[in-house]
Amino acid sequence: MNVAKKILRVGITYDLKKDFSHREDEPVDSLEEFDSEETIDAIRDVLQSDGHEVIKLGGGAGLIDRLRTSPVDIVFNIAEGIGGRNREAHIPALLEFLNIPYTGSDPLTLSLTLDKAMAKKVVRSEGIPTPGFKKVEKMEDLHGLDLRYPLFVKLCYEGSSKGVRLDSKISDPSSLSQKVKWLLETYGPPVLVEEFVSGPEFTVGILGNSNSSVLGVMQIEIKGSPPDEAIYSLEVKREWEKRVSYHCPPPISSRLLKNIEEVALRAYRALDCRDVSRVDIRIGGDGIPYFLEVNPLPGLSSVYGDLPIMAGRMGWEYSRLVKTIFHHALKRYGISG
Numbered sequence: 590m591n592v593a594k595k596i597l598r599v600g601i602t603y604d605l606k607k608d609f610s611h612r613e614d615e616p617v618d619s620l621e622e623f624d625s626e627e628t629i630d631a632i633r634d635v636l637q638s639d640g641h642e643v644i645k646l647g648g649g650a651g652l653i654d655r656l657r658t659s660p661v662d663i664v665f666n667i668a669e670g671i672g673g674r675n676r677e678a679h680i681p682a683l684l685e686f687l688n689i690p691y692t693g694s695d696p697l698t699l700s701l702t703l704d705k706a707m708a709k710k711v712v713r714s715e716g717i718p719t720p721g722f723k724k725v726e727k728m729e730d731l732h733g734l735d736l737r738y739p740l741f742v743k744l745c746y747e748g749s750s751k752g753v754r755l756d757s758k759i760s761d762p763s764s765l766s767q768k769v770k771w772l773l774e775t776y777g778p779p780v781l782v783e784e785f786v787s788g789p790e791f792t793v794g795i796l797g798n799s800n801s802s803v804l805g806v807m808q809i810e811i812k813g814s815p816p817d818e819a820i821y822s823l824e825v826k827r828e829w830e831k832r833v834s835y836h837c838p839p840p841i842s843s844r845l846l847k848n849i850e851e852v853a854l855r856a857y858r859a860l861d862c863r864d865v866s867r868v869d870i871r872i873g874g875d876g877i878p879y880f881l882e883v884n885p886l887p888g889l890s891s892v893y894g895d896l897p898i899m900a901g902r903m904g905w906e907y908s909r910l911v912k913t914i915f916h917h918a919l920k921r922y923g924i925s926g
């Protein structure tokens with residue numbers, strides 16, 4: 590039987606790098622998470638080729654009016670949001686309030702996963718391995734720190750390696766104070782101090798809902814750095830073409846691959862992720878895969894996004910990736926399209 594496909598009005602919500610100007614007094618990476626117009630246009634083209642009418646809605650407070658003047662059936666959301674640990678949840682919460690379906694995780698998951706310490710608490714409570722950590726609001730919180738060196742310091746509510754530099758691995762208390770002070774002064778609290786996981790790094794793409802499954806596992810090798818010095822830092826991400834080798838599928842034993850997939854899937858489910866996410870994992874000296882963080886709004890640049898790169902290596906065209914995310918959302922809502 591040939592079921593007529595419904596043409597949907599699909600809005601895309603996003604925040605563009607070019608809509609913000611970088612102020613002199615801001616850190617160099619303050620706009621790092623925002624998207625480029627090319628990425629939005631690429632998503633639009635895929636959704637149009639899937640037979641839908643697509644409206645670029647953007648983000649920010651103006652979105653409230655745009656949703657009234659341009660009503661949509663569903664939103665493809667990739668907006669990173671502005672300010673605070675709930676920023677990624679702002680638009681999904683608004684859409685829920687207005688009863689508009691949208692792709693991806695809900696506000697609770699988006700806030701929970703943006704706060705790396707909170708995500709780790711939930712993941713740990715499910716028995717999923719994750720490095721020991723302390724959330725630091727002020728310098729005094731470092732007193733009596735009960736963690737084993739080397740340590741790693743990063744921002745608690747940031748992504749895209751904002752605040753992560755090649756010297757974020759810490760081997761002694763004085764560099765710990767120095768680095769935490771720099772992060773607190775440059776970006777503001779809180780900072781996450783974590784035990785360093787020394788082995789190779791992987792990122793795992795996961796798609797779906799009740800039958801969520803692994804799209805691929807990609808090893809991130811930083812050229813010229815042994816695994817225990819390799820950091821997927823801001824400097825490295827910005828020069829990824831020169832400094833990173835991506836291996837997908839990775840050249841590892843099927844047993845380790847299975848363990849990595851299992852940790853990633855368990856974390857995805859523990860945090861109630863929907864439709865799509867990318868989970869970052871490193872292997873400890875004990876051979877165990879440790880959960881670092883999950884990205885429920887993974888970058889979708891067809892050129893430099895880790896998930897699209899992984900999809901490509903797994904033989905998926907970019908359009909298949911975007912359509913699959915979209916169709917998982919449609920299915921969740923019981924919308925045919």
Ligand SMILES: Nc1ncnc2c1ncn2[C@@H]1O[C@H](COP(=O)(O)OP(=O)(O)O)[C@@H](O)[C@H]1O
Nearest residue numbers: 741747748749750751783784785786820821882
């Ligand atoms: N505990 C850790 N041990 C070793 N490396 C880490 C640790 N935490 C983060 N990193 C390194 O820093 C990078 C960025 O950290 P991550 O937690 O993924 O934050 P972001 O949201 O910025 O991607 C990771 O890809 C990894 O290379």
Ligand SMILES: [Mg+2]
Nearest residue numbers: 749750869882
């Ligand atoms: Mg990461």
